Structures are given as C-alpha cells and as structure tokens.
Amino acid sequence: MSALDEARAHLAKAREFLEAVELTNDLQLFNAAASNAVTSGINKDAICLALTGRTKKSDNHAEAVSELKGAGPVGRESSTTLSRLLKLKSKAQYQAAAVSAADSAKSVDWAGRLLAAAQSVAPD
Template sequence: MTALTDAQAHLAKAREFLEAAEVELAGGLCTASTSSSVLAGINAKDVICLSSTGRTGKSDDHKSAAVELAASGPAGRALETTFRRLIALKTRSQYTAGPMSATDAQKAFAWATRMVQAAADALAS
C-alpha cells in the first residue's frame, strides 16, 4: 500500500468509528460512544500524518502520537490539543470499570468530529 491508499483506508475507518459514536451517543451509550470517538480520532491522526509526511507511527504510546501529529505540519499543530484531550479519555473509556458521563461523551464526539473533518480536508488537498 502507498501512503495515499493507507490514508484513504484510515479515513474510512475514522468515519465509521465517528458514525458509530454518533449512534451510540444518541442511544445513551456514553462509554461506547467515547471509545468510538477516541478510535475515530486516532485514525484521523493517521490520515493527517500520512497525507503530510507520508508516514505514521503505530505505537501504543499515544502521547508520542500527539507529538507526531504536531510535527506533521500546520494542520497537525492546530489539532494537537484536541487530540491530547481525546486520547486522555482512552483508558477511562476502554479499560476502567466506571462508565463515561454524557458530558464526556459529547465532548469526545465533538473533538473526534473536528479531527475527522480535518483529516478529510488534509486528504482532499
């Protein structure tokens, strides 16, 4: 696969996770929605990095992913804070026993929406 085809595949995944997050949020499934939003944002990060640098890291260390995003160019720098906020919810939404609040789910969805739109814009340019 090329960087372009990888970016297109990640954008499709980002959109799918974002759509799932929206459905889950509408159904009151706040933990699932937050988790799907996080996954949408991670895939959007990959699109932005691939479209601007031709590569993306595949580390479990999402803090380094935020650094990678910021280093990818102006679009990545503009989204670094949004991405950091989003991935900060990963552990709570995917690994801990407690539920996510509706407020957290709504914020995560908004942040993921911003990331996926920026990824689509990056790929289109």
C-alpha cells in the same frame, strides 16, 4: 499503496468509527461512544500520511500526539484535540467510573474535528 491511498484508508476507518460514535451516543451508551471516538481519533494516521508521507505505529498514544504535532499546521492544530480525546480512553475502556453524557458529547465533537482535519488534507 501510496501514502495518500493509505491516508484515505485510515480516513475511511475514522469515518466509520465516528458513525458508531454518533449512534452509541444517541443511544446514551456513553462509554461506548467515547471509546469509539478515541478509536476514530487515533486514526490520526490519515493526517500524518497525507502531510508527511509516513506514520509511526505505536501503542504509546503520547507519541501519536507528538507525531501529529510535527505534521505541519493542520497536525499541530489537531494534536490538542487528540490529546483531549485520549484522556477519555482509560475512563471509557478500563475504569469503573462511567463517562458522563457531557464528556461523551465532547468526544463526539473532538472526533468530528479530527475527521474534518483529516478530510481537509486527504479528500476522497
């Protein structure tokens, strides 16, 4: 599979999770929406593969932000959005405190921005 084909596969996953984000947010399932938004955004691999031909697989999301930042102008612009999105991960998935409606709405926006950036560099 070429890097561009792999980027498009990651893009498809990001799109699927973004659809789940929108559905769960509409149902006021804010933790699930933010969690799905994070998963959609983590598919930053689409951007990295399309722009550099490679991506790193790591559970360290701070490294993912750095990798994205180093993937050219689109990656650099997207890295701030990914960083914001990742800050909701613990609250959405692990902490007792719930994600607010406002933070959930932000996560929808951020995941959408990342998807749009990925689509711009790895169009179908």
